Amino acid sequence: MSGQRVDAKVVMLGKEAVGKTSLVERYVHHRFLQGPYQNTIGAAFVAKAINVGGRNVTLGIWDTAGSERYEAMSRIYYRGARAAIVCYDLTDCSSFERVKFWVNELQNFEEHCRIYICGTKSDLVENDKSLRQVDFHDVQDYADEIKAHLCETSSKTGISVDELFQKVAEDYVNYSDFQVQTEPKGVDLNSRKDLTSYTCCHH
Amino acid sequence: MASDVDKRSHWETAAASSLSVDPGNDRSDSPAPALIQGMEPGASQDEAMFVHAQSYEDLTGEVEGMEPASPGLEGQIENMEEITQDFSKLSTQLSVSSSHSDEQSREAPCECGDSPPPVIQEADGELHPQDDWYQHQKHVFVLSEAGKPVYSRYRSEEALSSTAGVMMALVSFLETEKNAIRSIHADGYTVVFVRRSPLVLVSVSHTRQSEQEIAQELLYIYYQIVSLVTLTQLHHLFQQRPSYDLRRLLSGSERITDNLLDSMDTDPSFLLASVRCLPLTSGLRDAATYCLQQAKAKSLVFSILMSAQQLVTLVRKKDQYLHPIDIHLLFNLVTSSSSFREGEAWTPVCLPKFNPSGFFHTYISYLSHKPELLLLMVSTDREDFFTVSNCKKKIMERLEKRGTWTPLKEALSNSLYDVAQVGIPELRHFLYKSKSSRLFTSPAMTAPYNTEVEQKRLVSLYQYLHGRAHCSSHPLTTIYHIGPQENILAWVTEAFELYVCFSPLGTKSSAVNGVSRLLRWIRKEEEKLFILSSSTY
Ligand SMILES: Nc1nc2c(ncn2[C@@H]2O[C@H](COP(=O)(O)OP(=O)(O)O)[C@@H](O)[C@H]2O)c(=O)[nH]1
Ligand SMILES: [Mg+2]
Numbered sequence: 001m002s003g004q005r006v007d008a009k010v011v012m013l014g015k016e017a018v019g020k021t022s023l024v025e026r027y028v029h030h031r032f033l034q035g036p037y038q039n040t041i042g043a044a045f046v047a048k049a050i051n052v053g054g055r056n057v058t059l060g061i062w063d064t065a066g067s068e069r070y071e072a073m074s075r076i077y078y079r080g081a082r083a084a085i086v087c088y089d090l091t092d093c094s095s096f097e098r099v100k101f102w103v104n105e106l107q108n109f110e111e112h113c114r115i116y117i118c119g120t121k122s123d124l125v126e127n128d129k130s131l132r133q134v135d136f137h138d139v140q141d142y143a144d145e146i147k148a149h150l151c152e153t154s155s156k157t158g159i160s161v162d163e164l165f166q167k168v169a170e171d172y173v174n175y176s177d178f179q180v181q182t183e184p185k186g187v188d189l190n191s192r193k194d195l196t197s198y199t200c201c202h203h
Numbered sequence: 204m205a206s207d208v209d210k211r212s213h214w215e216t217a218a219a220s221s222l223s224v225d226p227g228n229d230r231s232d233s234p235a236p237a238l239i240q241g242m243e244p245g246a247s248q249d250e251a252m253f254v255h256a257q258s259y260e261d262l263t264g265e266v267e268g269m270e271p272a273s274p275g276l277e278g279q280i281e282n283m284e285e286i287t288q289d290f291s292k293l294s295t296q297l298s299v300s301s302s303h304s305d306e307q308s309r310e311a312p313c314e315c316g317d318s319p320p321p322v323i324q325e326a327d328g329e330l331h332p333q334d335d336w337y338q339h340q341k342h343v344f345v346l347s348e349a350g351k352p353v354y355s356r357y358r359s360e361e362a363l364s365s366t367a368g369v370m371m372a373l374v375s376f377l378e379t380e381k382n383a384i385r386s387i388h389a390d391g392y393t394v395v396f397v398r399r400s401p402l403v404l405v406s407v408s409h410t411r412q413s414e415q416e417i418a419q420e421l422l423y424i425y426y427q428i429v430s431l432v433t434l435t436q437l438h439h440l441f442q443q444r445p446s447y448d449l450r451r452l453l454s455g456s457e458r459i460t461d462n463l464l465d466s467m468d469t470d471p472s473f474l475l476a477s478v479r480c481l482p483l484t485s486g487l488r489d490a491a492t493y494c495l496q497q498a499k500a501k502s503l504v505f506s507i508l509m510s511a512q513q514l515v516t517l518v519r520k521k522d523q524y525l526h527p528i529d530i531h532l533l534f535n536l537v538t539s540s541s542s543f544r545e546g547e548a549w550t551p552v553c554l555p556k557f558n559p560s561g562f563f564h565t566y567i568s569y570l571s572h573k574p575e576l577l578l579l580m581v582s583t584d585r586e587d588f589f590t591v592s593n594c595k596k597k598i599m600e601r602l603e604k605r606g607t608w609t610p611l612k613e614a615l616s617n618s619l620y621d622v623a624q625v626g627i628p629e630l631r632h633f634l635y636k637s638k639s640s641r642l643f644t645s646p647a648m649t650a651p652y653n654t655e656v657e658q659k660r661l662v663s664l665y666q667y668l669h670g671r672a673h674c675s676s677h678p679l680t681t682i683y684h685i686g687p688q689e690n691i692l693a694w695v696t697e698a699f700e701l702y703v704c705f706s707p708l709g710t711k712s713s714a715v716n717g718v719s720r721l722l723r724w725i726r727k728e729e730e731k732l733f734i735l736s737s738s739t740y
Contacts, residue, residue, distance in 0.1 A: 016454070028545075029545070038540055038541045039540070041542055041543070041548065042548055042551055044543075045548070045588065046547070063546075067454055069453065069455070076585050
């Protein structure tokens with residue numbers, strides 16, 4: 001258990017059951033759990049260190065539930081996030097409609113948060129093209145418009161998962177270094193910063 | 204129903220004299236319990252950590268300034284006939300035919316001492332579309348006052364929507380008394396309604412539970428829903444739109460409610476409205492408590508260690524008390540989802556008995572999976588995750604540094620004790636609840652109760668006896684229940700509740716003897732079996 005700081009807050013957003021938890025599970029624990037769907041309750045936090053060009057960056061990942069019940073409270077999970085991975089299920093077009101909702105929220109409240117749009121369960125459309133309900137090019141156009149990064153992943157096979165988080169970490173290093181340095185440093189006992197020192201007890 | 208009390212071969216008042224003990228005994232010298240609350244084995248030495256909870260207090264007490272409930276239906280409604288008619292309509296929709304349901308030959312409550320749960324005989328090769336109905340002993344539905352479905356235990360949505368109208372017609376009789384409990388018996392089913400505005404909860408069952416027991420379970424479901432959305436939000440939503448569809452907001456939580464209903468069939472905690480305490484040597488427990496106490500944060504209200512649905516220790520903010528119902532809901536939440544197994548969860552939870560109007564944020568993290576040890580910390584500040592997470596880190600560090608961790612894990616891996624340790628040959632199982640501490644202790648369910656079917660059967664016997672002991676019209680302090688598979692002695696005093704299960708070969712006098720030996724054993728072991736002092740940060 002070594003003391004480690006969380007450098008960048010990353011939040012997983014998207015409709016229930018699109019595969020946010022599976023994505024985190026694949027990235028952090030390198031596995032895919034089959035079995036009955038277990039919806040996330042509230043939100044789960046996990047810290048993960050990642051290497052970017054020889055530098056260690058610790059991502060603090062918030063996996064949210066995506067259910068309407070917690071919508072009013074979702075701000076606490078994405079406030080101050082450096083990156084949001086907004087997921088939709090490639091086989092469910094309604095889940096893409098929810099992406100737009102989250103993107104709006106982020107644009108309104110978190111202007112410094114970079115947005116990553118992620119189409120999940122690519123293994124399913126790989127096996128059977130007719131299952132695809134969301135066209136890649138349509139989403140690409142949308143992503144360009146909002147200046148978001150786009151990828152399609154499968155937590156089942158692991159395809160493109162590490163690359164996604166690697167990109168998140170790289171972008172954090174490349175784009176936010178100067179920002180952090182210009183932030184005034186001082187001790188404010190009353191402020192509750194999300195990015196205070198945190199011990200990472202995960203591998 | 205009342206008639207079965209007389210028909211039974213029970214000794215009731217007679218037993219009291221042989222069981223009573225000298226109330227003047229001093230706690231420390233006396234192996235036998237005094238009948239004064241606060242002196243019984245397991246009573247806390249200072250103040251208790253839980254809010255005092257009486258059986259059925261929610262059913263009889265006033266709730267949020269509303270009209271007091273009046274349990275029972277007897278003679279209070281003139282339209283009884285109409286209700287019965289409506290119910291027949293309902294039950295024909297529930298059953299394929301009423302004759303079929305007669306064939307189930309459910310034993311009448313007065314002779315069902317030990318009948319196994321009614322087994323559903325399938326007519327040869329015939330499959331009825333609604334056979335699911337028979338396979339389940341207890342259906343539970345939640346509706347809004349406008350009749351919109353909110354929850355259905357077995358997802359029998361179709362049946363629910365086709366019966367919702369009838370149910371609502373029935374519920375309209377409750378209009379006058381907002382918190383009334385109503386029940387109807389027909390066709391071998393008991394239908395119990397509990398109304399807690401803006402929700403109506405209905406159970407359709409063929410178990411031997413009393414109406415009060417069933418109503419209490421329905422209230423748990425009500426509190427479960429409140430804990431997901433808060434009472435304030437619930438009222439607000441339905442005030443704005445009486446036809447609001449709550450299912451959208453509850454989506455994904457069905458598993459939590461299902462799990463609660465399933466647990467109530469197998470876990471006597473709910474029945475006793477008390478918290479099961481994990482047996483632990485006091486030195487180890489104190490050390491664990493100390494670690495929780497030291498890791499404090501301004502926003503923390505409760506820090507709890509639990510293992511396998513049992514309380515290891517609890518530290519609370521000064522002057523703040525948790526209610527057993529709230530802790531049951533917390534335990535149920537964490538065990539109903541595997542989503543808490545990894546990392547750290549930070550989840551809004553309303554504790555309906557502590558404060559129904561808002562959410563607390565609960566930090567949930569497993570300290571160990573095998574043996575299971577879970578840390579729950581309830582915070583008032585939703586922004587405080589990292590502070591609270593830091594408390595977990597401190598707790599772990601301290602447990603390890605003080606050498607508590609390894610022995611604690613060892614103790615947790617065999618936390619269930621065997622009833623044989625008590626050394627009473629005919630004794631098979633028992634539940635002992637200390638009323639002043641709201642904690643109870645119970646040995647492992649060993650053979651012959653080591654199968655799920657037998658466990659459920661034993662718990663349903665306990666439920667049945669608990670229901671009889673607390674029956675509002677005929678409360679009993681002692682019941683000796685003789686059955687073909689076991690005899691059970693129930694003894695309810697001001698200070699404790701005891702349900703003791705003996706082999707069917709034993710006699711009444713050996714049971715009485717066994718009970719006083721058991722109480723002496725509990726007294727001797729109380730430091731281990733109970734949490735005798737309540738700790739604050
Ligand atoms: N085939 C396939 N199924 C997936 C994939 N990711 C998630 N799932 C399934 O989709 C369901 C929802 O996944 P989960 O990660 O819990 O969704 P969340 O609610 O967004 O966290 C689960 O049954 C997963 O097994 C994937 O990449 N491929
Ligand atoms: Mg999830």
